[in-house]
Amino acid sequence: MVEFTDIGDVPSAEVDRMRAVYQPLADSVRELVDATIRTEMDADTVAAVRAEIDAATARLRSRQIDGAFGVRYTTGGDSLAWGNPVIGVRNPIAPPLTIERDLEDARGRVFTDFHLGAAYEGPPGHVHGGVAALILDHVLGEVAAHADTPRFTGTITLRYLRTTRLGRLHAEAAITRTDGIKAYAVGHLADEDGVTVEAEGVFIQPRWARG
């Protein structure tokens, strides 16, 4: 069972305050992830840094939630997917993507511009094919899910036209049609030279979310 967490009547200002506490921490850890992959420091320095990190982790863990972050929502309609590995502002694994909606597009087109560095590398200098899949699954899922209608991936097919260079990237998706509980979406990933990966997917409203 997938359970979203109702955190009640939390004002948007309080949501903003919480974001301002935790988002910068995730931003800093994201930089540390990059440095961990790329550092050439000697063994003694690395061991000393590691001890500092373990101490920082212990301090953060002295008060923490059980299990994962979940997806929290407020009475006012704020939705907090802060632990999400694609868009989560509290998750250092997430680039994180900010997904924008094209309000003039009838197909509900969404798009996002972002940067991927060393942490996302598969073939040397290029984006891991599975990372392209991770991002496209999310972006297609965003366009397929209406605010009040969660839809999860049913099937998704990715076609790789060529390898995607690390650096500045763009992804977008649109709905091609809906059919009852199903939404059909297409999208692509692009680097500065154009489209690199195309995706199409069927997204399905889970049984528990059907009116």
Add this chain to the structure above:
Amino acid sequence: MVEFTDIGDVPSAEVDRMRAVYQPLADSVRELVDATIRTEMDADTVAAVRAEIDAATARLRSRQIDGAFGVRYTTGGDSLAWGNPVIGVRNPIAPPLTIERDLEDARGRVFTDFHLGAAYEGPPGHVHGGVAALILDHVLGEVAAHADTPRFTGTITLRYLRTTRLGRLHAEAAITRTDGIKAYAVGHLADEDGVTVEAEGVFIQPRWARG
């Protein structure tokens, strides 16, 4: 152009020594990523921890490689994909997976048992569908690539049977047939109650790697 890095005649013992320096650092940062998502500490503590992390990052960055880690290989045949976001022992984003080969299986079956926690969550308590895609892309790619024949994803299709619970997971893949530059692979992801996502893909030898 995808360029692998020849690091020359580095003995396996030296490769092991380097791994022993950097792998524990990545393990510690992976724990910090989890704590960053789950902590409930107050704003002042979080700010103090953040300053410590920034200092640690600066120390690691005082000597670091330009750009991403790449994929390095030695004259002796060691291959170091240590920055890889699925299997990279220096990448805190990677779970990391250890992929094993079933030596008795004619289809070259590979498999891996691993754990996914808070950093990989999509639907509350469950694995992000795109993370399932990331892992299956990698595992199918591993079975499709022979040691001397890099093969990159051509197309991959994922079918989601149900949501995958966070926790202990298993993935596996096998080749169904090869046809010149192409290899066809199938695989699946499973949680403790069975298969959750099925995958099939075509993996293609890049032009520069064809004899």
